[in-house]
Amino acid sequence: MKNVRVKQEVKVFAPATVANVICGYDILGFALDRPGDEVIMRLKDEPGVEIVNIEGDDGLLPRRAEKNTVSASVQNYLKQIGQPDLGIEIELFKQMPIGSGLGSSAASTVAGLFAINQLLGEKLTRKELLPLALKGEELACGYPHADNVAPSxxxxFTLVRSYEPLDVIHLPVPPDLHCAVVFPHVDVPTRDARDMIRKNVPLKGAVKQWGNIAGLVSGLFMNDYDLISRSMEDVLIEPTRAILIPEFYEMRKIAMEVGALSFGISGSGPSVFSFTKSAELAAEVAEAIKYQLNQNEIECNTYISSVNTEGPKVL
Amino acid sequence: MKNVRVKQEVKVFAPATVANVICGYDILGFALDRPGDEVIMRLKDEPGVEIVNIEGDDGLLPRRAEKNTVSASVQNYLKQIGQPDLGIEIELFKQMPIGSGLGSSAASTVAGLFAINQLLGEKLTRKELLPLALKGEELACGYPHADNVAPSxxxxFTLVRSYEPLDVIHLPVPPDLHCAVVFPHVDVPTRDARDMIRKNVPLKGAVKQWGNIAGLVSGLFMNDYDLISRSMEDVLIEPTRAILIPEFYEMRKIAMEVGALSFGISGSGPSVFSFTKSAELAAEVAEAIKYQLNQNEIECNTYISSVNTEGPKVL
Incomplete structure (x- = not known):
């Protein structure tokens, strides 16, 4: 409780995120500078949480307070702090694609929770907001995964070491690390992408995977970009998910040729991302991938970003 | 090639090692201060590598140069540096139990390679000796695993991120970390312990495992003993291997009650080890485990050690 002054209105931003990060399936994620979602939240006299406006979702998101992850998360927050009857009005500005594999629902949920916490004078710490954000993810995706909400x-970089109990560790961000994200306009619903994954994996592949995640974590601590690059390989999940993403292997070839440190799927896709050692190189990688997709008549969005160490912020 | 002065005789020590380190199956290991093996090596006039003396092995180890991992590794070394006909005489002093799960063959192999390299003026770096040590492990264990030879x-702490190409990363050692090792006098041949392990594992368990290895590596970099402790859990391999180790779960209970950070199997067992935050506590843990084993009429050796950051050395 750093500040108990209650505001009348806040406007906040919460970032998109890349989950899995190639070799960290279900445990690793990081935040982007852009894209992300914005929420305006204000107190109202009548009790109850209400969504009064959503822009940029093409009508896809539920408007009913109990069904929408932003308002439902605010309701859970109010219950937790013992003020369930407070009147709250919400506007959500989706400024990122839904179903892109960039943690769209996580960004909305985090924006909502961060906004209500700001509005009411930071009654909870960010770490205390995390379980509430997980509930929001469960509502939106059917599965309370933390690898998007934690970094958002x-x-x-956040490592979700364990869910029971929830144990989230902050990893360092090497200073030169930049990211190119490309969202191809094709449909890959998260649930389908999850369902395709096998329940059992070969031990040999799993050993390779935990060698790689250990290498990636070491590389982040050591600012060792070569080690980061060598470690970013996924032999277990990617081969299955890549099938759903057109031009996946061609995009990889192009990204690595341009000089990316890595190339892989963001979350369950269809977005893909590369790490690079500069913003300029990230822009070149994104351009080269975009060209390849456009040649194959696939539209896409591209985003260049550093790793966002700030998380959500008041605008 | 730091020093081209050839010596007539050297005496060296190479340390025992703990492989797997609970959540790092097949990728992680660390070196102990004790026990370890000693090798005396000298030049002789007649060509050929010869074992002239082995002590402490109860006659278990092969005496023929091509079959013994020490002499065979020396032969490979001589071939690699282009002096296959050099005359070398070897004495091996096994000062640690064979088949204990403490990297007995790795310590001998490393002692042999370190000795010949010292004898001939350090013609190769330690990293260049590693592939030769892997060959030695293959001869001794039927499987060229690096998780003992690398730390020895x-x-x-060494992380074997990948075998092809071989990629070994040095991890930092938190200053207060100490280790209690207990070798119960029961037989668990490495090959059997390997064969028991399933070829496929549940993805859910694998995700837990790579969350834990990522947590352990983070803990080593951050000197975070609580995180190290929380991360040292193995849900995949240990349940199978623990069956072969009498009193395993009772020993764990006792070690954790005394105040250990962790308890688990060293390599494929039957040795077990605990991390602690002091040498005194490590001694208490070892004593408590020994008492439990003795109560059940099982003899054991105990070793108290810090994490050995030096590796092999000239005596």
Missing amino acids: LLGG | LLGG
Whole structure:
């Protein structure tokens, strides 16, 4: 409780995120500078949480307070702090694609929770908001995964070591690390992408995977970009998911030729991302991938970003 | 090639090692201060590598140069440096139990390679000795695993991120970390312990495992003993291997009650080890485990050690 002054209105931003990060399936994620979602939240006299406006979702998101992850998360927050009857009005500005594999629902959920916490004078710490954000993810995706909400809420790289109990560790961000994100306009619903994954994996592949995640974490601590690059390989999940993403292997070839440190799927896709050692190189990688997609008549959005260490912020 | 002065005789020590380190199956290991093996090596006039003396092995180890991992590794070394006909005489002093799960063959192999390299003026770096040490492990264990030879040769914690190409990363050693090792006098041949392990594992368990290895690596970099402790859990391999180790779960209970950070199997067992935050606590843990084993009429050796950051050394 850093500040108990209650505001009348706040406007906040919460970042998109890249989950899995190639070799960290279900445990690793990081936040982007852009894109992200914005929420305006204000107190109202009548009790109850209400969504009064959503822009940029093409009508896809539920408007009913109990069904929408932003308002439902605010309701859960109010219950937790013992003020369930407070009157709250919400406007959500989706400034990122839905179903892109960039943590769209996580960004909305985090924006909502960060906004209500700001509005009411930071009654909870960011770490205390995390379980509420997980509930929001469960509502939106059917599965309370933390690898998007944790980095969106806390910024930087987050490692979800364990769910029971929830144990989230902040990893360092090498200073030169930049990211190119490309969202091809094709449909890959998260649930389908999850369902395709096998329940059992070969031990040999799993050993390779935990060698790689250990290498990636070491590389982040050591600012060792070569080690980061060598470690970013996924032999277990990617081969299955890549099938759903047109031009996946061609995009990889192009990204690595241009000089990316890595190339892989963001979350469950269809977005893909590369790490690079500069913003300029990230822009070149994104351009080269975009050209390849356009040649194959696939539209896309591209985003250039550093790793966002700040998380959500008041605008 | 730091020093081209050839010596007539050297005496060296190479340390025992703990492989797997609970959540790092097949990728992680660390070196102990004790026990370890000693090798005396000298030049002789007649060509050929010869074992002239082995002590402490109860006659278990092969005496023929091509079959013994020490002499065979020396032969490979001589071939590699282009002096296959050099005359070398070897004495091996096994000062640690064979088949204990403490990297007995790795310590001998590393002692042999370190000795010949010292004898001939350090013609190769330690990292260049590593592939030769892997060949030695293949001869001794039927499987060229690096998780014992890497830490024995390089000291500290070593992460074998990949075998092809071989990629070994040195991890930092938190200053207060100490280790209690207990070797119960029961037989668990490495090959059997390997064969028991399933070829496929549940993805859910694998995700837990790579969350834990990422947590452990983070804990080593951050000197975060609580995180190290929380991360040292193995849901995949240990349940199978623990069956072969009498009193395993009772020993764990006792070690954790005394105040250990962790308890688990060293390599494929039957040795077990605990991390602690002091040498005194490590001694208490070892004593408590020994008492439990003795109560059940099982003899054991105990070793108290810090994490050995030096690796092999000239005596």
